[in-house]
Amino acid sequence: MRDQAEKLRLLAQTIKQQVEDDLKKHVLIPPVKKNKGNIFSKDSNTRVIAVTSGKGGVGKTNFTVNMGLALAARGQRVMIMDADLGLANADVLLGVTPQFNLYHVLKGEKSIKEIITYGPQGLMLIAGGSGIQEMANLPRKEIENFVTGLGDLEGMTDILIIDTGAGLNRNVLTFLLASDEVVVICTPEPTAITDAYGLVKSLYQRQPESNVHLVVNRVENAEEADITATKLIMVAERFLQFPIGRLGYILDDPSVTKAVKSQEPFLLKYPKSLAANCVHRLAGQLLEPREEQQPPSGVKSFFAKISKLFSL
Ligand SMILES: Nc1ncnc2c1ncn2[C@@H]1O[C@H](COP(=O)(O)OP(=O)(O)OP(=O)(O)O)[C@@H](O)[C@H]1O
Numbered sequence: 001m002r003d004q005a006e007k008l009r010l011l012a013q014t015i016k017q018q019v020e021d022d023l024k025k026h027v028l029i030p031p032v033k034k035n036k037g038n039i040f041s042k043d044s045n046t047r048v049i050a051v052t053s054g055k056g057g058v059g060k061t062n063f064t065v066n067m068g069l070a071l072a073a074r075g076q077r078v079m080i081m082d083a084d085l086g087l088a089n090a091d092v093l094l095g096v097t098p099q100f101n102l103y104h105v106l107k108g109e110k111s112i113k114e115i116i117t118y119g120p121q122g123l124m125l126i127a128g129g130s131g132i133q134e135m136a137n138l139p140r141k142e143i144e145n146f147v148t149g150l151g152d153l154e155g156m157t158d159i160l161i162i163d164t165g166a167g168l169n170r171n172v173l174t175f176l177l178a179s180d181e182v183v184v185i186c187t188p189e190p191t192a193i194t195d196a197y198g199l200v201k202s203l204y205q206r207q208p209e210s211n212v213h214l215v216v217n218r219v220e221n222a223e224e225a226d227i228t229a230t231k232l233i234m235v236a237e238r239f240l241q242f243p244i245g246r247l248g249y250i251l252d253d254p255s256v257t258k259a260v261k262s263q264e265p266f267l268l269k270y271p272k273s274l275a276a277n278c279v280h281r282l283a284g285q286l287l288e289p290r291e292e293q294q295p296p297s298g299v300k301s302f303f304a305k306i307s308k309l310f311s312l
């Protein structure tokens with residue numbers, strides 16, 4: 001048992017060292033410009049986007065909720081799934097009080113459709129139940145209740161944004177692998193960059209064809225965002241040959257914390273704030289057509305991949 005623990009500790013140390021070495025060896029090179037292509041048609045499949053980070057507390061839930069509202073303001077039907085099963089809190093940031101959540105779905109008491117809470121601007125929320133243990137450790141029946149319910153969401157939304165917990169446990173990895181796209185949130189702090197690279201590396205090792213975009217949050221200015229993004233993107237390109245898209249940045253803005261305290265999304269509470277401006281710009285970027293982008297595979301495919309990953 002002690003041997004096993006020691007082996008795991010050594011493995012974790014080696015991975016951390018590899019990540020740090022890769023980052024140290026990196027040299028700044030200007031970003032590559034990408035071409036534009038056709039946008040998806042309005043009746044195409046639901047686009048499933050998972051939001052994640054290496055380090056915790058970097059702004060995933062704020063990004064998810066406010067991005068959801070910004071996309072809704074652009075005419076998209078948006079649904080948020082709070083998949084941070086340990087510490088679900090998207091409902092708190094959105095200022096809604098869901099009557100039911102994923103816990104009721106897992107227990108077979110409600111279907112996913114029945115637990116949808118409607119927030120501002122028609123935003124739909126699938127609330128996560130706090131304190132739910134790792135999906136992988138749940139009884140098979142409970143995982144089945146969740147996975148089969150996902151199929152009901154087909155046709156209900158244009159975009160499904162999944163807010164995950166930080167780091168890479170099996171729950172998070174499953175959602176990342178099953179989604180069409182992954183948005184990695186990072187801040188300019190060296191620890192956040194190292195952890196983001198570690199996450200990207202693990203994702204690449206499991207699924208090299210993953211479609212990843214980077215958002216740098218809490219930056220002082222555009223230059224800081226550029227330096228941070230370039231560092232991470234170039235290291236991933238150089239050491240993994242893994243292309244990461246540069247979605248953009250969100251400025252560090254006290255309006256975010258003030259809005260969180262009043263339990264209202266900053267996009268609604270402070271619509272003219274710097275952070276709100278940045279998120280509107282990012283929403284435009286996310287809807288911008290990209291030539292290399294595959295059309296979304298939809299909720300059905302998401303559902304099929306999740307089933308497979310949980311070996312149902
Ligand atoms: N752009 C920003 N400007 C200023 N403060 C910010 C910004 N983004 C996030 N914050 C601060 O960081 C806190 C954490 O944000 P959030 O809850 O969205 O992070 P998270 O990544 O979802 O955390 P967790 O890993 O715990 O799920 C917010 O409550 C807010 O105080």
Ligand SMILES: [Mg+2]
Pocket residue numbers: 060061062084164
């Ligand atoms: Mg969160």
